[in-house]
Amino acid sequence: MYNAQQMWNKAYREKRDMAYPSEYVIRILKGKYPRLNLDKEAFKGANFLDMGCGDGRNIALAKECGFKPHGVEITEDIVSKIKENLENIGITDADIRAGMNNNIPFDDAYFDYLMSWNACYYMGKETHFGNYVKEFARVMKSGATLLLSIPKKSCFIFDGCEPAHKGYATIRNDYFGYRDGEILRIFQDAQEVEETFSPHFQNFIHADIHDDCFGLAYHWHLIICNKK
Template identity: 45%
Template sequence: MSYDPRTAWESAYRSQTEIAYPAEGVIRIFKGRFPKLNLPTEHKGLSILDLGCGDGRHLPFFASLGFEVSAVEISDNLCESLQQKMSSISVPVDIRCGHAGNIPFDNGSFDRLLTWNSCYYMSAGEENFQDHVKEMARVIKPGGWIIASIPKKMSFIFNGSEPANSPGYRVIRDDYFGARNGEVMRCLENQVDLEESFCQEFEGFCHADIDMNWFGLAYHWHVFCARKKS
């Protein structure tokens, strides 16, 4: 049976009734001050897209910062459930079905785009990460910013994975959480590979790293912010 990302993630979220807290890294980026982070700190009245919003954990946080919030998830069922959750806690958000290779919003819709643990999933479209980069850039306004996290090749997510059809991609085979087995993911070689993958559309890269062993899981992630070229 072939891998169906929509069915896999609907199953993963089906029993989840509470919304998780926002990722610590996202809070630090949007509320912290760091010497090598050039992301503007004014948020009120700006638009933001949470691409691959999962259980919606970042949506109330963004609304509290004054953003006009939109989100994308991979199936209609997930989007409907998320819309109901957000309505129940009075968080205004426009949630639509799509993925990083097919974002259902107009050109230049957003001042900010968050892709936290999401843009490197390839099974919903073609095995071409550059299409994802171009599509994300398409919906960001000139001079707007992308905020992203992508697993490093030594992350637990790639444990037991196999080479995919194209170099730089891996098929997940031993996902600890059980939702990704069969998924094709972009596997970046290093930070240079990351910038080369995004530099045709973005500039002004600000880099950070998540590197920790969390009770037996190796959490190693590239984190970056970059400005869309004007």
């Protein structure tokens, strides 16, 4: 039986060094594009949550951009590892806590920005993705910005997967070898992502990554929107 906490603990325990920030997070936070040019001045002192922040690789970037950085990961072990990783690069003021997409350990209307980078579609024991949408909305201020990356159905993650209940798939052939048995939310297209978030969010901006990365189908929806 797949146990997300055990598997991710193991994955992060085996990883010695913190990864670099995601190229596309750098682009979003620092770049200027025809459909996206976030107000960098508004970043200063704003509460930023990296939800499912992994080894903490994007937290240093958030801090450098002027945000007050916060992170959530699914076990206390991973939280300790993130704090250690950040201390190693001189960051001691990030607020990192243990929680899940359906149980975010922060007060209502606390965040100005919430980013879930390659992390919002992991279902674990939760069966309704809508509960994640509600929980993200709960901790965000009205007008706050949500930043998401979500695999397209053609992404390598879904190679060899099995359909689970409608809109969900079970990983069966994990390229990295530790997620077989995990259930993921699988969206048909960007329109379906938008419809799913639209009860609580508006002003959707879409981009997509559609790379053949040396044989790996690196295909993602990037979605930016505001809490209603």
